[in-house]
Amino acid sequence: MAVSSEIVIKSEGLVTVRRFQDEKTISMFDLMNILTRENSLVTPILPSGTKGIACKGNSFLIAIEEQPGLKTISFRYFSDESRTRRLINLLLYFPWTYHFILGSLSPIVIRTMSTSFSTKRVMWEDDKIGHMTVPNLNPPDSSGSATWCYGNIDLGEPARQSFTLNEAITKLIVSIWGSEFNQDIFPVALRLDAIVSEFRKTKEIENDLENATGSNKEFLTALTTTKSDILKYLYWWRKKSSLSPSERDKVFALKYEKPYKEVLQSFLTEGDDDGGF
Numbered sequence: 001m002a003v004s005s006e007i008v009i010k011s012e013g014l015v016t017v018r019r020f021q022d023e024k025t026i027s028m029f030d031l032m033n034i035l036t037r038e039n040s041l042v043t044p045i046l047p048s049g050t051k052g053i054a055c056k057g058n059s060f061l062i063a064i065e066e067q068p069g070l071k072t073i074s075f076r077y078f079s080d081e082s083r084t085r086r087l088i089n090l091l092l093y094f095p096w097t098y099h100f101i102l103g104s105l106s107p108i109v110i111r112t113m114s115t116s117f118s119t120k121r122v123m124w125e126d127d128k129i130g131h132m133t134v135p136n137l138n139p140p141d142s143s144g145s146a147t148w149c150y151g152n153i154d155l156g157e158p159a160r161q162s163f164t165l166n167e168a169i170t171k172l173i174v175s176i177w178g179s180e181f182n183q184d185i186f187p188v189a190l191r192l193d194a195i196v197s198e199f200r201k202t203k204e205i206e207n208d209l210e211n212a213t214g215s216n217k218e219f220l221t222a223l224t225t226t227k228s229d230i231l232k233y234l235y236w237w238r239k240k241s242s243l244s245p246s247e248r249d250k251v252f253a254l255k256y257e258k259p260y261k262e263v264l265q266s267f268l269t270e271g272d273d274d275g276g277f
Contacts, residue, residue, distance in 0.1 A: 130254030
């Protein structure tokens with residue numbers, strides 16, 4: 001007998017999944033497609049990858065899912081003792097990514113965006129999501145998720161430009177990934193001893209440097225003289241990003257993992273003066 005589920009929808013925008021022995025099993029996503037066809041649901045146009053949305057008064061919480069894959073990240077680093085800053089583009093692997101965005105609906109205002117990761121797609125409320133070391137991403141808070149350093153990203157632009165919810169969130173996520181990453185914020189809460197130790201033992205950097213050119217050669221040259229664990233970590237990350245998908249999931253272990261439902265609930269129980277989440 002397969003495991004099937006009974007879905008109990010709560011007013012806070014969450015669902016409770018109860019599992020029983022039954023003859024048929026379908027995924028949460030198939031179930032939601034069935035419910036959408038059979039029930040009229042009225043929402044704003046939602047961004048691609050929307051996993052769920054909850055509204056209370058003028059406030060909203062939206063969860064966005066991004067599939068795993070390689071992203072080109074621009075990173076500015078100190079190249080030498082003179083503190084000259086150099087910029088390099090790094091092709092890095094990111095696992096399943098989950099953004100939790102809090103804001104107001106009228107007008108559209110983004111208050112904060114937190115991000116967690118998972119080595120597998122979240123299918124059930126008890127599936128765990130966690131944290132990985134990413135420049136510009138703060139250490140996780142009590143929710144288990146981590147907020148971004150927004151740099152020059154203007155969170156007030158959606159209200160001034162009368163953006164729709166879809167436009168505001170889509171532009172925010174694109175701006176985050178397209179922003180210039182640096183070593184000003186780096187989650188020291190995550191110990192990188194094992195990675196740095198592996199870096200010291202390998203001779204790969206010397207082999208890479210022999211065939212490197214341009215900005216890539218400058219980056220590798222900086223690695224041979226720097227004391228920065230950040231650059232060593234990014235070198236390790238780039239090398240591991242070239243592994244096969246199954247191997248990458250073993251390498252990119254996450255920290256501070258919590259069930260998906262707990263992370264959601266932590267946002268939904270946050271109070272504010274406007275009566276929102």
